[in-house]
Amino acid sequence: MLGRDRVMTAERALGLLLESLASRKTRVSKIGIERALGMVCAEPVIAAEDVPAFARSTVDGYAVRAEDTFGATETMPAYLNLSAEVFMGEQAAVTITDDIACKIPTGGMLPVGADAAVMFEHVQVIDNKMIEVMKAVAPGENVIQPGEDVKNGEPVLMKGSRIRPQDIGACAGIGAMEVKVFERPVVSIISTGDEIVSAKQKPDIGQIRDTNSYTIAAMVTEAGGVPVRKGIFRDDYALIRDAVQGAMGDSDAIAVSGGTSVGTKDMIARIIGDIGNPGILFHGVSLKPGKPVIGGVMNGVPIFGLPGHPAAVSVCFDIFIRPILDLLSGLEDRPSRRLRGIVRARLSRNVSSSQGREEHIRTMIEEREDGLWAVPILGKSGLISTLVKADGTFVIPVNRNGIEKGELVDVRLF
Amino acid sequence: MLGRDRVMTAERALGLLLESLASRKTRVSKIGIERALGMVCAEPVIAAEDVPAFARSTVDGYAVRAEDTFGATETMPAYLNLSAEVFMGEQAAVTITDDIACKIPTGGMLPVGADAAVMFEHVQVIDNKMIEVMKAVAPGENVIQPGEDVKNGEPVLMKGSRIRPQDIGACAGIGAMEVKVFERPVVSIISTGDEIVSAKQKPDIGQIRDTNSYTIAAMVTEAGGVPVRKGIFRDDYALIRDAVQGAMGDSDAIAVSGGTSVGTKDMIARIIGDIGNPGILFHGVSLKPGKPVIGGVMNGVPIFGLPGHPAAVSVCFDIFIRPILDLLSGLEDRPSRRLRGIVRARLSRNVSSSQGREEHIRTMIEEREDGLWAVPILGKSGLISTLVKADGTFVIPVNRNGIEKGELVDVRLF
Numbered sequence: 121m122l123g124r125d126r127v128m129t130a131e132r133a134l135g136l137l138l139e140s141l142a143s144r145k146t147r148v149s150k151i152g153i154e155r156a157l158g159m160v161c162a163e164p165v166i167a168a169e170d171v172p173a174f175a176r177s178t179v180d181g182y183a184v185r186a187e188d189t190f191g192a193t194e195t196m197p198a199y200l201n202l203s204a205e206v207f208m209g210e211q212a213a214v215t216i217t218d219d220i221a222c223k224i225p226t227g228g229m230l231p232v233g234a235d236a237a238v239m240f241e242h243v244q245v246i247d248n249k250m251i252e253v254m255k256a257v258a259p260g261e262n263v264i265q266p267g268e269d270v271k272n273g274e275p276v277l278m279k280g281s282r283i284r285p286q287d288i289g290a291c292a293g294i295g296a297m298e299v300k301v302f303e304r305p306v307v308s309i310i311s312t313g314d315e316i317v318s319a320k321q322k323p324d325i326g327q328i329r330d331t332n333s334y335t336i337a338a339m340v341t342e343a344g345g346v347p348v349r350k351g352i353f354r355d356d357y358a359l360i361r362d363a364v365q366g367a368m369g370d371s372d373a374i375a376v377s378g379g380t381s382v383g384t385k386d387m388i389a390r391i392i393g394d395i396g397n398p399g400i401l402f403h404g405v406s407l408k409p410g411k412p413v414i415g416g417v418m419n420g421v422p423i424f425g426l427p428g429h430p431a432a433v434s435v436c437f438d439i440f441i442r443p444i445l446d447l448l449s450g451l452e453d454r455p456s457r458r459l460r461g462i463v464r465a466r467l468s469r470n471v472s473s474s475q476g477r478e479e480h481i482r483t484m485i486e487e488r489e490d491g492l493w494a495v496p497i498l499g500k501s502g503l504i505s506t507l508v509k510a511d512g513t514f515v516i517p518v519n520r521n522g523i524e525k526g527e528l529v530d531v532r533l534f
Numbered sequence: 535m536l537g538r539d540r541v542m543t544a545e546r547a548l549g550l551l552l553e554s555l556a557s558r559k560t561r562v563s564k565i566g567i568e569r570a571l572g573m574v575c576a577e578p579v580i581a582a583e584d585v586p587a588f589a590r591s592t593v594d595g596y597a598v599r600a601e602d603t604f605g606a607t608e609t610m611p612a613y614l615n616l617s618a619e620v621f622m623g624e625q626a627a628v629t630i631t632d633d634i635a636c637k638i639p640t641g642g643m644l645p646v647g648a649d650a651a652v653m654f655e656h657v658q659v660i661d662n663k664m665i666e667v668m669k670a671v672a673p674g675e676n677v678i679q680p681g682e683d684v685k686n687g688e689p690v691l692m693k694g695s696r697i698r699p700q701d702i703g704a705c706a707g708i709g710a711m712e713v714k715v716f717e718r719p720v721v722s723i724i725s726t727g728d729e730i731v732s733a734k735q736k737p738d739i740g741q742i743r744d745t746n747s748y749t750i751a752a753m754v755t756e757a758g759g760v761p762v763r764k765g766i767f768r769d770d771y772a773l774i775r776d777a778v779q780g781a782m783g784d785s786d787a788i789a790v791s792g793g794t795s796v797g798t799k800d801m802i803a804r805i806i807g808d809i810g811n812p813g814i815l816f817h818g819v820s821l822k823p824g825k826p827v828i829g830g831v832m833n834g835v836p837i838f839g840l841p842g843h844p845a846a847v848s849v850c851f852d853i854f855i856r857p858i859l860d861l862l863s864g865l866e867d868r869p870s871r872r873l874r875g876i877v878r879a880r881l882s883r884n885v886s887s888s889q890g891r892e893e894h895i896r897t898m899i900e901e902r903e904d905g906l907w908a909v910p911i912l913g914k915s916g917l918i919s920t921l922v923k924a925d926g927t928f929v930i931p932v933n934r935n936g937i938e939k940g941e942l943v944d945v946r947l948f
Contacts, residue, residue: 157752172742178843178916208769209729211740227729227842227916229740269917276922284948285756286921289749289844292733293742293918315623315641319706326625326643328586328707335703338571342699355622428641429592430703456899456925456947459877459906463870485870492873502592502641503683504585504707507700508690511870533870534698 129518130439130478133402133415137444140401140417146372146450147303153291156283158344159301160450165277167294170267175230179262182221182243182251183212183234186259197244197252206231221251230263237262270294280452282344302450305372307340307441309333310363311352312388313378313428318352331504332377332426332433339437343445345373355384361391364423368396372448374423375441377433385412388425392416396423406477406518409501410436422448431501435480435513438532461512461533465492472522482510483531494529510534543932544853544892547816547829551858554815554831560786560864561717567705570697572758573715574864579691581708584681589644593676596635596657596665597626597648600673611658611666620645635665644677651676684708694866696758716864721754721855722781723747725766726774726802727792727842732766745918746791746840746847753851757859759787769798775805778837782810786862788837789855790828791847799826802839806830810837820891820932823915824850836862845915849894849927852946875926875947879906886936896924897945908943924948 148162177183184200192198200221203214212231214222221238222231230237239262242255270276276290277283277299291299311333319329330352337347350367353359360376367374376388385403393399396418403414403425409432414425422444426433446453465485473479484495494514499506514529516522523529542550562576591597598614606612614635617628626645628636635652636645644651653676656669684690690704691697691713705713725747733743744766751761764781767773774790781788790802799817807813810832817828817839823846828839836858840847860867879899887893897908908928913920926947930937937943 153748154751157755173737174739176742176916178914208727209741211738227727227742264914264916268914269919276919285749285752286844286848286918286948288752289745290918290922292748293745295733295736295743297734313622313641319709320711322709323587324625325588327623328590328641329709331703331707334567334706335699337568338699338702341571430700434700454899454925455901456877459899460947461874462877463873464878485868485873487869500592500678500682502590502678504700504704505683505690508704511868533874534700 127404127406127411128402130405130407133405134440134443136401137415137417137422137440138447140398141420141422141444141447144420144448146305146448148300149303150298150300152298153288153296156288156299156301157285159283159304161277161279161281161283161299162302162450163300164275164279165291165296165299167270167272167274167276169294170272171270171293172264172266172268174266176264177224177226177228177230177237177262178264179237179239180226181224181237181239181262182253183216183224183230183237184221184253184257185216185218185234186236186257186261188219189238189253189256192253192256194254197254200251200253202249202251221253235259235263280450282451282453282457305345305445305448306348306370307345307373307375307445308348308350308367308371309336310350310360310367310374310376311378312355312360312376312384313352314355316352316378331430332428335430335433336375336377336426336437339441340445343442344449345445355387357387357391360388361395364391365395368418368421371421373441373444374421376423376425378428385414385425389414392418392423392425396421407435407439408477408479410439411477413440415440429501430504430507431482434507463492463531463533464528465494465531467523467525467527467529468493468495470522470525471496471516473516473520475521476518478518479516480513481516482506482513484509485511485531485533494531541818541820541825542816544819544821547819548854548857550815551829551831551836551854552861554812555834555836555858555861558834558862560719560862562714563717564712564714566712567702567710570702570713570715571699573697575691575693575695575697575713576716576864577714578689578693579705579710579713581684581686581688581690583708584686585684585707586678586680586682588680590678591638591640591642591644591651591676592678593651593653594640595638595651595653595676596667597630597638597644597651598635598667598671599630599632599648600650600671600675602633603652603667603670606667606670608668611668614665614667616663616665635667649673649677694864696865696867696871719759719786719859719862720762720784721759721787721789721859722762722764722785723750724764724774724777724781724788724790725792726769726790726798727766728769730766730792745844746842749844749847750789750791750840750851753855754859757856758863759859769801771801771805774802775809778805779809782832782835785835787855787858788835790837790839792842799828799839803828806832806837806839810835821849821853822891822893824853825891827854829854843915844918844921845896848921876944877906877947878942879908879945881937881939881941881943882907882909884936884939885910885930887930887934889935890932892932893930894927895930896920896927898923899925899945908945
């Protein structure tokens with residue numbers, strides 16, 4: 121499907137990349153669960169034991185046989201004889217038979233013969249030998265059964281899931297102290313541009329500091345990758361080709377930033393085509409900002425030629441690089457993950473666009489009395505300050521020529 | 535305001551903690567911007583120069599005096615004489631006067647005399663001396679003015695904001711290679727319980743593995759803190775008191791996990807009261823799960839006694855510890871930050887609650903044809919597997935006794 125100017129849609133362009141990388145394998149390593157937060161599970165973690173291994177009380181109270189309490193009420197309590205107490209962390213020494221109860225703490229092990237627990241609140245202690253139970257309990261009430269939390273042989277963690285705090289806790293619960301995870305993809309960042317100098321350096325007149333490699337590096341980190349800033353290269357075929365070729369040896373993906381001028385864009389496209397197979401997959405998409413973006417694959421390594429404008433870098437990262445990093449990370453996550461960081465807000469003014477291109481509008485979010493409003497920032501995409509002011513972006517789809525004031529938009533928060 | 539059982543509401547309890555810690559100062563350190571992602575800015579970053587320092591073209595085209603193009607159309611083009619080209623990263627050698635144009639790349643420096651740029655698309659090249667401009671440009675069109683992105687003296691980063699990728703890029707853009715940030719708060723985690731053994735150890739009958747300290751540690755990391763797992767302590771006044779006292783020396787906050795039984799809960803409350811000033815701020819809140827939670831401050835160090843049930847740990851962390859870590863982190867963030875990770879979904883079945891307590895329900899999220907649905911998980915709060923299955927939680931407020939099928943709920947995603 122071709123958009124305005126007969127360039128590809130962003131969706132189709134991403135599809136080409138994903139197809140071309142579908143058979144890519146990600147390296148796997150084994151790490152301690154304390155270091156696994158945010159990593160992607162590479163092999164299901166299977167419980168080799170029941171959790172809990174024994175029936176536990178979920179309340180502070182008395183372990184009983186439920187049938188001994190049937191019919192008990194405040195006016196017609198059941199009288200039970202007390203046996204020795206259950207202590208935490210110990211096997212219950214007693215056996216519960218007819219009309220016997222034993223004191224038990226939350227988490228304590230139910231003694232043999234008991235099948236329920238009565239809460240303190242529903243008991244009157246008569247003396248150290250007898251209690252009155254004022255409320256019946258059903259068999260299993262206030263008890264966690266053996267294996268009720270996790271059963272022996274059940275998976276605790278699925279392959280492809282991003283590891284959350286409770287997942288780490290669940291691994292600890294079954295004694296799985298190490299998990300196999302996919303290694304974080306390494307992304308090399310190559311800055312190009314005759315006008316670009318190191319951010320540490322005072323620019324001469326006509327020069328500007330490198331900002332994009334810092335933004336991209338932090339976005340890679342946020343997306344679960346490992347950024348490697350390879351430095352700034354002049355717009356020279358041999359220099360940039362050597363930098364790209366060097367990066368292919370130690371990177372899972374390569375982002376070339378800059379190359380804003382027509383000549384440079386063509387040069388980067390030529391380098392990608394010259395180095396690897398299949399080479400360029402798209403050059404230009406119906407996207408604003410970000411139209412001149414280049415995507416390719418060189419012998420299994422994805423490469424992106426990003427426009428120099430900061431807002432375009434941010435949009436291209438979200439549309440192309442983040443999904444590719446998810447793929448390279450082995451992520452096959454639950455749908456709810458995608459919903460994070462999206463809020464629905466009402467648009468504060470009309471925003472026009474051109475049909476045939478997908479436009480990403482930076483926006484602030486305002487909380488007003490009548491709800492959330494998206495207040496668009498209509499500055500030039502070359503200004504990083506517009507990204508700093510913004511809370512996120514929303515999209516005017518390819519088939520619309522604008523969105524009207526008051527319409528609901530889904531804002532992707534930064 | 536007292537809820538059911540005349541215990542405090544969660545909101546009031548958090549308020550007491552925040553009040554008691556209001557004057558707390560957080561340590562500040564200076565770090566390189568490459569390491570600043572996710573940290574909280576402790577001192578505004580002010581630009582000491584204009585960005586850009588010179589007028590730049592935002593298009594590939596020709597630098598002109600706008601007035602020379604006024605009235606130009608495809609049928610009535612303006613004829614302009616070509617001077618020497620502007621090269622990237624160099625000061626333009628030419629001066630633009632009447633009816634002169636010079637070729638300029640995107641990002642190139644506008645020569646003296648020029649005040650606009652015409653895109654290639656709107657130009658016909660006649661020969662290497664002359665072009666036809668077929669569309670008028672206004673003064674300033676396709677140009678970024680000096681200081682238009684960032685003005686000398688303007689703040690690029692505000693105190694209290696969480697540093698995002700584009701913020702790091704903006705710092706690089708003004709040559710601010712280091713930022714002052716608040717140090718990450720250190721949270722000591724003390725596990726207690728006679729039944730708890732190290733996750734690495736095979737539990738005897740009646741014992742269970744420590745899971746909560748792993749979950750809490752990862753939640754602390756996720757919330758921007760540094761967790762220190764101090765180990766597992768038996769339910770003994772002197773042992774736990776010594777552990778808490780030891781942690782006070784090297785922690786910004788302390789979480790004591792476990793102490794599920796009545797006796798232990800009282801012991802932890804007693805220790806907090808005995809050690810520090812003001813001591814206990816609340817003991818029990820109208821919250822489910824998490825009712826027995828304890829909160830206090832000991833000589834400026836907040837301490838939390840968390841119930842042993844995994845679901846209660848997760849709820850208490852979100853309600854009490856996360857906001858306190860935000861405070862200790864120096865975070866004064868934009869409202870949009872709070873909106874992250876909240877999705878609105880329709881409830882798939884009736885869920886009842888008791889008026890007078892705030893109930894947090896674990897839930898899955900299902901994407902159906904008619905939108906998002908919240909499918910509650912009604913398992914016992916002692917089961918960590920319910921947290922692993924869940925995508926997030928929603929709240930039944932203190933003044934409601936349930937939510938009906940089909941009602942919209944805001945789900946906080948994990």
